[in-house]
Amino acid sequence: MKKSFLFLLLLFIQFANSQTPVQELALVKKDGKYGYLTKEGTFRIEPKYKNAKNFSEGLAAVEDNGKWGFIDMKGTLVIPATFDNVKYFGSGICVVSKDKKWVYINTKGEVLTAPASEKLFDFENGVAFIKQGNKIGLMNPKMTVVLEPKYDVIKPFENGFAKVKNNDNWGIINTAGKIVVEIAYQEIGNYYKATTWAKKGESFGLVAAGKFIPVDGADKIWDFGTQDLTYARKNGKIGFIDLKGNWAILPIYDKAKAFSKNLAPVLVGSKWGYINLKGEFIIPPTYSDAETFSSNGLAPIKESNWGFINEKGKIVIPTQYGITSNGFVLSLFSDQEKGFINGVARVKNEKKWGFLKPDGTVLGNQWFDNAELFQK
Structure with missing residues (x-):
């Protein structure tokens, strides 16, 4: 009976460990050194590196x-620093x-033999390009x-x-x-x-099941x-089309961005607001810029600076932050990276970078010379 209990206990521990998610860490720069921050706002790996990169896998x-070498999430050097880049x-x-010489290595640091290619490309979506x-x-x-x-040409996989x-x-x-x-x-x-938009001849439309469906006037x-x-655009104005190529919302806006949480930012004149799936304004156009809603129901909006609103249009985090770096706007990132991602938002305040929580408090009450998105 005692042996059976111990066996079951070991199985439970093994199962629990297998279910533990890999924690995300953010690369941050503090006092000229790089380290890695947890989402609790504490350092998993103290800033001590002159140069470092984000975690991947x-x-x-x-x-x-x-x-250059590679550390694990405990900060242990698991692949010796012997590489030039x-x-x-x-x-x-x-x-x-x-x-x-550029080569491929595995997670043990072993060099792999690859098919002939004039350039080595990163693996993404389980494949890598080869060029001959x-x-x-x-x-x-x-x-x-x-x-x-x-x-x-092959574009990156999505x-x-x-x-x-x-x-x-x-x-x-x-x-x-x-x-x-x-x-074609x-x-x-x-x-x-199983649908994409395309241009065929002079017409723009959707392709589904091998058939091209022109979108009226697009x-x-x-x-x-x-x-x-x-x-989509028609006669210089923006509206929205569905998966069948129908105009679901007529093209009457000056600019627009993607729907998320059944709301989409649209520009009328010089101001942005949010419409619903019927094209009705749920949040009036009063902002100088606006981005899509994140999964937590908050969206970045800009007055003189950036803050965050909820789905009812209430400002829940004051407009006092920046989301630009080195002159490049945050549109360098995808829409989902412009606001909250898995519980935190990357923002800038007085030339320092940090992470906001949904309640508006700063993660770890810390600001950094630089801060990258959380990765694992």
Whole structure:
């Protein structure tokens, strides 16, 4: 009976450990040194590195005496600092430079033999590009070619799909290299629910089930986001179309951004507000700029500076922060990275960077010379 109890206890501990999520850490710079912050606002790894990079797949590159190696989330150097330059891990593989040569390594630091390629590319979505001559193909993490180099261009994969180009025509493939939208369009968008926008001849429309459906009067269409509407332009004004190519909200706005939480920012004249799925203003256009709502129901809005509103339009975090860096606006990041991500928002205050919590307090009550998004 005692042995059975111990056996069950060990199984429970093993299961609990297997269910423990990998914690996200943020790379921050304080007093000229880099360290890694937890979402509790404390340092998991104290600032001590002259140079360091974000975590990816549980490993982060750090510089030691002019060479790069990799630490784990405990700060232990698990791959010795012997590299001249490094990128980020994806699918357990990283591109590194050593002795003036770029190679792939695994999480043990072992050099891998890869298919012939004129350039080494990072793994994303379980594949990496290979380049031979002027053509691009794909390989998998087993270093096996899954798509012989045949395309002039392959754009980065998003959610398992990528735009490809041959002879000035665009289409879409999946990570197995299979064509899901034929290479037949002058322009093409992202792949969302087996649908994409495209330009065919002089017409803009949607492609679904291999069929091109023109959108009445559209001369530009933007990518679908997280909802089944996207914005499009007609006669210089912006409206919203559905997955069938119908104008769900008439094009009457000067600018617009994606729907999220059933609300979308739109510009009327010089002011931004938010409309619902019927095109009705739920939050009046009073802001000089506005971004999409995050999953927690808060959206960044700008008066003289940036703050956050809830879905009823109430300002819950005062407009006293910046979200620009080195002259580049935060639109360098995706829409979902402009506000709250998994509980915190990256903001700037008096030339320092930090993280806000939804109640408006500053994570750890600390500001930094620089702060990157949380990664794991």
